[in-house]
Amino acid sequence: MKTQLALPITKVQNSRLAETDFSNLVFGRTISDHMFVADYKNGEWSDLRIVPYAPLSLNPANATLHYGQSIFEGLKAYKNEEGKVIVFRADANWRRLNESAERMCMPYLPEEIFMEGMTQLLDLERDWVPTAKGASLYVRPYMFATDDYIGVKPSDTYKFIIFTCPVGNYYNKPVSVKVETTFTRATEGGTGAAKTAGNYAASLYPARQAQKAGYDQLLWTDGKSHSKIEESGTMNIMFKIDGKLITAPTNTGTILKGITRDSVIQLAKDWNEPLEERFLTVSELETALIDGTLEEAFGTGTAATIAHVQRINVNGKDYMLPAKSEDAFSYRVLAELDGIKYAEIADPHNWIITI
Structure with missing residues (x-):
């Protein structure tokens, strides 16, 4: 350049x-x-x-x-x-x-x-x-x-x-997360979509309580009803349920427009993966954990890159996610992103600059 x-x-x-x-x-x-x-x-x-x-x-x-x-x-x-x-x-x-x-x-x-x-x-x-x-x-x-x-x-x-x-690596192992239904990270009309210091300051206390209880991060829910999954503390969050990738939309002003999130969505579209940008409800998540249709859950972020989730706490109960093979979507998309970032494979979307 x-x-x-x-x-x-x-x-x-x-x-x-x-x-x-x-x-x-x-x-x-x-x-x-x-x-x-x-x-x-x-x-x-x-x-x-x-x-x-x-x-x-x-x-x-x-x-x-x-x-x-x-x-x-x-x-x-x-x-x-x-x-x-x-x-x-x-x-x-x-x-x-x-x-x-x-x-x-x-x-x-x-x-x-x-x-x-x-x-x-x-x-x-x-x-x-x-x-x-x-x-x-x-x-x-x-x-x-x-x-x-x-x-x-x-x-x-x-x-x-x-x-x-x-x-x-920001995370050296799969992470454990807890669905937060008491504290609020952001509400519509607030600053949730801005990458501003105050958002992170407000999240520290509930995050510390979760860490004391043995969890790496929280899954934040909406500030009005605490019924919809929004994002995690250091990353956006994605779920693969019954073959379909689901992640929260960013048009409410409450969720950071993650660049890694956007990259993963683009690759999913390139690969014709079923994808829904919508809110997953807490009850949907719990049902998918109980009936085994939740195949994958992972965070996306610059620091975290792709952070695999191994345990989710919902309404006070822990659920362990099944082990994933290397052909799982989250592993494939991580390998693709790494290949692009290190210029080992083609960069069809012109995402990289070389200095």
């Missing part, structure tokens, strides 16, 4: 690369050397630069700390056998970032700034991209308010940053 913006780059004096154990990566704990930064003031983005990754200096009256104007994205870069760095569906992340920005009264970020900042940062940090299969360089773009002002109103100034971290 050809660069267009001449970004000033300040390199670190001492890289942490040599002291990084790539065979023992804990997700989100190891940060690479540099970050891309842009500032918004006087109605425009300016002072674009790549600098050493370092702590930020914030005024105690910073608007984000008090009123939560903060949005983020997550995507991954991979390295193929030829050593080329490949990024999966970055354009979709840029579009979703701006959808979140609009909902949170934050400024539009031009595609050129997002893509050039990311590609030039990844070009500089290419040695940080792991080579082991299943590992990747997680890319975190985010935007937050920077006004130093105590008052409930949208900020006039913002900062946009991209940093990266080498990661292994």
